[in-house]
Amino acid sequence: xxxxxxxxxxxxxxxxxxxxxxxxxxxxxxxxxxxxxxxxxxxxxxxxxxxxxxxxxxxxxxxxxxxxxxxxxxxxxxxxxxxxxxxxxxxxxxxxxxxxxxxxxxxxxxxxxxxxxxxxxxxxxxxxxxxxxxxxxxxxxxxxxxxxxxxxxxxxxxxxxxxxxxxxxxxxxxxxxxxxxxxxxxxxxxxxxxxxxxxxxxxxxxxxxxxxxxxxxxxxxxxxxxxxxxxxxxxxxxxxxxxxxxxxxxxxxxxxxxxxxxxxxxxxxxxxxxxxxxxxxxxxxxxxxxxxxxxxxxxxxxxxxxxxxxxxxxxxxxxxxxxxxxxxxxxxxxxxxxxxxxxxxxxxxxxxxxxxxxxxxxxxxxxxxxxxxxxxxxxxxxxxxxxxxxxxxxxxxxxxxxxxxxxxxxxxxxxxxxxxxxxxxxxxxxxxxxxxxxxxxxxxxxxxxxxxxxxxxxxxxx
Numbered sequence: 001x002x003x004x005x006x007x008x009x010x011x012x013x014x015x016x017x018x019x020x021x022x023x024x025x026x027x028x029x030x031x032x033x034x035x036x037x038x039x040x041x042x043x044x045x046x047x048x049x050x051x052x053x054x055x056x057x058x059x060x061x062x063x064x065x066x067x068x069x070x071x072x073x074x075x076x077x078x079x080x081x082x083x084x085x086x087x088x089x090x091x092x093x094x095x096x097x098x099x100x101x102x103x104x105x106x107x108x109x110x111x112x113x114x115x116x117x118x119x120x121x122x123x124x125x126x127x128x129x130x131x132x133x134x135x136x137x138x139x140x141x142x143x144x145x146x147x148x149x150x151x152x153x154x155x156x157x158x159x160x161x162x163x164x165x166x167x168x169x170x171x172x173x174x175x176x177x178x179x180x181x182x183x184x185x186x187x188x189x190x191x192x193x194x195x196x197x198x199x200x201x202x203x204x205x206x207x208x209x210x211x212x213x214x215x216x217x218x219x220x221x222x223x224x225x226x227x228x229x230x231x232x233x234x235x236x237x238x239x240x241x242x243x244x245x246x247x248x249x250x251x252x253x254x255x256x257x258x259x260x261x262x263x264x265x266x267x268x269x270x271x272x273x274x275x276x277x278x279x280x281x282x283x284x285x286x287x288x289x290x291x292x293x294x295x296x297x298x299x300x301x302x303x304x305x306x307x308x309x310x311x312x313x314x315x316x317x318x319x320x321x322x323x324x325x326x327x328x329x330x331x332x333x334x335x336x337x338x339x340x341x342x343x344x345x346x347x348x349x350x351x352x353x354x355x356x357x358x359x360x361x362x363x364x365x366x367x368x369x370x371x372x373x374x375x376x377x378x379x380x381x382x383x384x385x386x387x388x389x390x391x392x393x394x395x396x397x398x399x400x401x402x403x404x405x406x407x408x409x410x411x412x413x414x415x416x417x418x419x420x421x422x423x424x425x426x427x428x429x430x431x432x433x434x435x436x437x438x439x440x441x442x443x444x445x446x447x448x449x450x451x452x453x454x455x456x457x458x459x460x461x462x
Contacts, residue, residue: 101129
């Protein structure tokens with residue numbers, strides 16, 4: 001019988017969200033996407049930049065680099081978690097990837113747009129550190145919280161993460177505002193601060209997390225053992241009718257949700273041409289709304305069940321994609337309208353009243369994203385934690401969960417970049433994501449129906 005750990009341990013566990021979420025917000029969501037596209041454009045005098053003998057749209061190259069990082073770490077997951085579970089080194093691996101990610105963030109200080117290899121390499125290093133540490137972090141959840149408390153503990157971790165990341169985001173924003181004569185340097189200093197923040201606050205987590213129990217197993221080849229663990233988890237999942245349907249749903253809706261969250265700033269910057277300061281403020285507001293969303297979804301899940309609430313959240317994500325496509329269309333019209341007006345200005349043409357600034361539509365979209373962003377992440381994690389069987393091999397099961405999510409991100413980000421590269425418009429990439437959400441919604445419905453059909457002893461509300 002698992003008993004929830006003392007408050008000190010719970011708070012210490014949640015502090016890692018506080019520590020590493022600055023990467024997720026500052027590096028992948030706000031500052032670095034803006035900095036990467038602006039710095040490469042400034043150096044190459046174009047959005048089309050050469051890399052590895054090919055020419056890429058800079059925002060597409062960013063998407064491909066992120067997809068590559070997630071693919072590489074996904075391939076390492078089985079090996080790493082097998083070692084962690086069988087040799088009692090879960091905390092050590094979490095610490096290793098934490099420092100890897102923090103170093104990658106800090107080294108981005110030296111990226112100036114001309115040294116693409118350094119920028120992409122450090123970005124991938126930071127991404128690998130973030131993703132790699134999370135599998136061990138997530139694996140602690142069922143060890144420190146009873147099933148009835150896991151929704152609340154998971155939501156607490158995300159809430160800590162949003163608060164911590166917003167604080168550093170505001171510090172970075174203050175640097176940008178006070179160094180208006182050199183905004184690139186302000187962003188570089190922000191990257192440096194992210195690494196220090198991440199490694200520094202993580203010490204509070206490492207100080208209180210319990211040491212994992214060592215599983216007695218014979219020493220074997222770690223490569224073989226790692227993928228054997230994946231097959232073992234896969235076989236167990238196949239026997240659990242609700243869990244396997246839920247994981248299929250999670251795989252598809254993560255392709256859409258994670259891609260939207262990772263590419264939102266690129267959308268506002270390149271397609272809507274919003275000012276950098278407005279984008280940064282908007283992302284801060286998203287994080288604040290996400291805190292409310294995570295807590296609200298946790299309470300709704302207690303009343304209606306996790307799967308039902310997730311179905312509603314995925315439905316909102318579909319509306320977000322449709323609204324983003326329409327907003328992108330308005331942006332294209334505004335550009336065309338401005339060009340026509342300039343061409344016909346000598347005729348004094350009356351083009352009628354101008355549309356409401358496109359940025360207001362983006363702000364409305366951002367609030368919708370914030371509301372469902374925290375909810376879908378927190379509920380997804382806690383739902384899996386409830387559905388998985390009781391086991392000491394928690395890292396292996398969460399490795400499988402993270403492997404599912406990260407491969408989904410690889411497919412989502414690659415699709416997003418590829419469609420933009422192919423069609424020349426990011427709005428086409430956004431509308432394509434609806435396919436992933438719809439498939440995920442159908443599998444969630446299937447999981448709900450199967451859950452109702454089962455006649456086993458009732459488990460905690462899902």
